[in-house]
Amino acid sequence: MVGTDEQKERWMQPLIDGEMTSGFSMTEPLQGGGSDPKMLQTTAEKEGEEWVIDGHKWWTSGGSDADVLLVTARTDQEAHPYEGCSFVLVPTDAEGVEIARNIPHLGGEGIVEGGGIGHAEVRYNNVRVPVANTLGEENAGFQVAQVRLGPARLTHCMRYTGMATRALEIAKAYLAEREGFDSQLADKQALRFRIADAETKLHAGRTMVRNAAWRITAGEQARVEVGMAKTFVANATQDAIDLALQCCGGNGIGKDLPIAYFYESVRTFRTVDGADEVHKRVIARDAFEDLASEEIEHITRY
Numbered sequence: 001m002v003g004t005d006e007q008k009e010r011w012m013q014p015l016i017d018g019e020m021t022s023g024f025s026m027t028e029p030l031q032g033g034g035s036d037p038k039m040l041q042t043t044a045e046k047e048g049e050e051w052v053i054d055g056h057k058w059w060t061s062g063g064s065d066a067d068v069l070l071v072t073a074r075t076d077q078e079a080h081p082y083e084g085c086s087f088v089l090v091p092t093d094a095e096g097v098e099i100a101r102n103i104p105h106l107g108g109e110g111i112v113e114g115g116g117i118g119h120a121e122v123r124y125n126n127v128r129v130p131v132a133n134t135l136g137e138e139n140a141g142f143q144v145a146q147v148r149l150g151p152a153r154l155t156h157c158m159r160y161t162g163m164a165t166r167a168l169e170i171a172k173a174y175l176a177e178r179e180g181f182d183s184q185l186a187d188k189q190a191l192r193f194r195i196a197d198a199e200t201k202l203h204a205g206r207t208m209v210r211n212a213a214w215r216i217t218a219g220e221q222a223r224v225e226v227g228m229a230k231t232f233v234a235n236a237t238q239d240a241i242d243l244a245l246q247c248c249g250g251n252g253i254g255k256d257l258p259i260a261y262f263y264e265s266v267r268t269f270r271t272v273d274g275a276d277e278v279h280k281r282v283i284a285r286d287a288f289e290d291l292a293s294e295e296i297e298h299i300t301r302y
């Protein structure tokens with residue numbers, strides 16, 4: 001959506017063909033940009049036809065195996081960060097790109113052996129890349145990020161909804177087979193009602209995701225609807241997987257079944273791609289915007 005023809009040929013087609021992988025390198029360690037991206041500290045300074053990039057990032061998913069990294073950097077120090085940041089495509093074999101480590105984390109053990117994706121800490125030590133590697137308009141990095149983040153958040157919702165659905169399927173099969181206290185566990189209403197609530201919330205989440213996707217397809221940014229879907233689904237899927245784990249007794253904790261892996265993995269979703277609180281800020285800002293309307297003034301007068 002934002003790349004030049006040359007960038008599409010060099011980077012996008014090999015990504016589509018599965019010949020290359022990429023990483024999204026935005027989040028920075030403690031003094032830098034995280035939930036508040038205005039705090040971004042990585043800089044890219046222009047020298048002739050090159051950017052010279054200096055900075056420190058972490059949590060760059062897939063970064064240690066990637067061929068190219070999409071790096072956010074301040075490209076205009078004088079401007080407000082929202083108007084002074086750009087995305088730059090940085091090949092990982094460029095001189096000065098230092099993959100410091102993959103960060104150990106909750107859910108880091110993949111279900112398939114060796115299947116966990118690494119989340120890299122990366123240093124950019126005076127890395128030189130052509131200015132032609134700027135992705136999208138120069139200094140429009142925040143707008144470029146939104147193009148990617150909305151749909152990406154929805155695909156994460158889909159992935160975790162699939163995980164929660166699978167966890168419930170396993171739990172229901174377990175409850176149907178297992179007997180205790182003179183009946184099948186699947187007949188205990190205390191469990192049936194909780195399964196019903198979980199199924200209802202997953203259905204609500206799917207509906208929210210479809211609505212946000214429909215809005216994006218229609219050309220809207222749908223930040224509020226994406227934020228609502230992301231926050232709701234992150235919590236609903238976490239609750240559903242927790243319930244499935246409980247229903248399976250010791251087997252839920254054990255790793256013969258995949259539910260324990262799902263449980264470790266789903267917890268990350270309330271934090272990554274915007275923590276719950278960050279999305280709620282956006283939703284609340286939108287909700288309070290109505291206060292400016294004449295109708296609300298009318299309500300408060302009476």
Ligand SMILES: Cc1cc2nc3c(=O)[nH]c(=O)nc-3n(C[C@H](O)[C@H](O)[C@H](O)COP(=O)(O)OP(=O)(O)OC[C@H]3O[C@@H](n4cnc5c(N)ncnc54)[C@H](O)[C@@H]3O)c2cc1C
Pocket residue numbers: 023024025026027028033034035036058059060061062105119268271272273274275276277278281
């Ligand atoms: C597994 C994993 C994969 C990731 N992949 C990537 C990636 O590929 N690329 C990338 O760039 N980043 C990635 N991240 C980073 C992720 O996006 C950030 O961790 C997340 O945005 C939160 O930023 P932070 O860690 O700096 O938290 P901080 O900004 O330090 O915030 C800490 C906590 O404070 C709370 N908080 C923050 N602001 C507010 C507020 N205004 N009001 C109330 N509470 C608030 C939230 O609960 C938040 O979790 C990944 C992280 C993880 C764990």
